[in-house]
Amino acid sequence: MSENALPKSWNKETKPHKFCPGCGQALALKILGHAIDELGIAQNLIYATDIGCSLLSWDMFNVDTIQTHHGRTVPLCVGFKKAKPGAIVLSLTGDGGGYAIGAQHLLNSVMRNDPITIILINNANYAMTGGQLAPTTLLKQKTTTTPKGREIIQGRPFKGPEMLAQISADDTYIARGISTNYQQLLNMYKKAISNQIDGRGFSFMEVISMCPVNWHTNAQESLDFSEIEMAKVYPLGEIKVPKALT
């Protein structure tokens, strides 16, 4: 038996992890694990999770982990960073926590340019509770609370990175990646974390994910929905890069 293929920073005792088969968030976390390995920061990292599917990763990594109320990971991270400026604070949140209940924290943190890294998983629904409408749900997409598809009266899909880019300082790193593009996402993670390590400022990443269970899709349909449908509405790429990182 050869050695397993898991990232070194993953906690091997808790694997297989709790995510559903084909989950994009698990994939995003695997690539984050590789980024942590390559940067060699596991010893100095504080990992914060939100409520929602991101909570399922509380024992994912072999690093110190904190957890808080729905949407409050950003102020928690800011507080930790203020108390211990040497720590690398990384937060994982969902689209519900970041763009709905915790939106004001995210906005104010960007305005203050706090030196923390936020990774937001966008799977276009509230996955843990059974697939309800989220701020990021696409127009015409069916969820359990919009059985006929999202209509314009329920709001347009929320473009977080674009909005944050408008109010952010020059030293902010803002990007949008997709869980299925390994190399691009790995590079973005490394930039987002090193922006914090170098003490420049706020780093924000949105990761487009897949939710086969709540989308009711098979592997092919999940890939198509995230790589084609979602990427059409949420363009991929780096939105704001500090000069030092270019």
Next chain:
Amino acid sequence: MPTKIVLAGEGGQGVQSVAKIIAIAAQKSNKYSSYLPGFGVEQRGGVSLAYLQISSHPIPYPQFEKADIVVCFCSRAVSTVKKFIQKNSLFIYDDSAIDNKSLEKIKSDVTEYLAIPAQKLGREKFTSKVANIILLGGIVAHLKEINFQEFENSILEEFASKIEKKPEIKDLNLGALKAGLEIAEKFDKSKHLFEGVTPPEIKTAFSKDKISWTRFPEYCKGCGLCIIKCPVQALKFSNEIGFLGLPMPEVDIQKCIGCKKCMQICPDGAIKVEINP
């Protein structure tokens, strides 16, 4: 004292349906019953647990720590039900699905047991989907205070909407119940050792000249992303199953070009591709 029953299996094996059927049948026989489902936060792939109590008096609290009957559907649930086993608990298990390695963990705790080859019998005589009802037959044999007719009625009630679409489901389930009951009544502990199946050896490593491709059955959830991402269609689902009971991919190593796309896309870290220099 109420009869306390705990049932455990993979989510989707029908653990909750069985518990519901027993609870309803008990109430129809003028008994008190309580049924409490218990599963983790995961939507897919967790162990599904059901707490069940049957009594001739009102039941004060639906949960309990030790059970009189422990029913186990799959290998992974064995360590979950370990804590419920007490002296003289009856351990009902599927000896065609649970492997010896898992049973070894509880061998010292179990004194009374009943083995029913539910998966095997289901596959051979009915369909593998009625394995839970075959195990229900085993439980029924030890619930003499409930009228057998009521079990049949509550099965028909539980699956009413499915029977409407597919009438043959009725006979399959009722046949499975009787088959399970028959095995349980004939079961002789002295002639049957406390053992399950020996899991088949699964091939994990595939290799050609410089490329070695490895899969990890203990991590593979069978999502199929690797099969679609493979640029040369070298992957397909095999007959071997991973730990969730879903088929795992296998590689046609002659077609493999060693691009590592499958390794990169796997959310579970269940594939490893190495290029040897």
